[in-house]
Amino acid sequence: MRLFFLFIALLCAAPLSAQGYRVVATYPHDPGAFTEGLFYHDGALYESTGREGQSDIRKVRLKDGKVLRRVAIPRQYFGEGIVLWNDEIISLTWMNGVGFRWSLHDFKRKGSVHYKGEGWALTQDGVHIFMSDGTPQLRVIDPDSFKELSRITVTDNGQPVSRLNELEYVQGEIWANIWLASRIARIDPATGQVKGWIDLSPLVDAQGLSDSDAVLNGIAYDAREDRLFVTGKNWPHLYEIALDP
DSSP states (O other): OHHHHHHHHHHHHSOOOEEOEEEEEEEEOOTTOOEEEEEEETTEEEEEEOSTTTOEEEEEETTTOOEEEEEEOOTTSOEEEEEEETTEEEEEESSSSEEEEEETTTOOEEEEEEOSSOOOEEEEOSSOEEEEOSSSEEEEEOTTTOOEEEEEEOEETTEEOOOEEEEEEETTEEEEEETTSSEEEEEOTTTOBEEEEEEOHHHHHHTOOOOTTOOEEEEEEETTTTEEEEEETTOSEEEEEEEOO
8 A cells, every 4th residue: 555655656746748749830030039028919929139239129020020110128238028918018127127118009118117136028817917037936917017916936846947938828827938948838827836848849959059048938829819939049930839739
């Protein structure tokens, strides 16, 4: 009987296996875009890029990667993630504790937001904004005041998951790139537990890039058409993928 319960305990403690994928379509992506944030809205991709003096926010046409609109982040800031809220794009900066509100329609700057610590990425569920800062904790943010309401500690098999990076809300889950890893974590926002992993290492390897900074980063979901897009920093392509059952 003890051996039986030991077996059950080991089975429950086993790490989650990673889910595979297939590429549905391949699109051009600016290889000079150091991708920090990505979302899909009304037929277009919206992307933020990083690095001081080079950071910007873009509206990008999916089929050919053409930049339709662009606004520069002030040169002293390292741009990070973005999220759509009503008719605004909210953007973060890395280490300055300040972000910005931009008009979705013309990219004019409308105001700023403030937070403690680092800013990495943003997503939203229609009620709250979720923010990553490189730690195993996701901050739950009030969209209007940008005040922190609570935190979600993300764990896999009871162990904290650090380096949570670019985020996307997908069918009731928060999906997160893990900085320097080739996997996406599927997180239950109610518990913080990782429900599964998506292994994109073949896609990363296929880039053939020698730059260690050219990591997987960027998840966008088209809820209306149930389409999932991924890319990486300075990648020449963006991919529509479908997950294996």
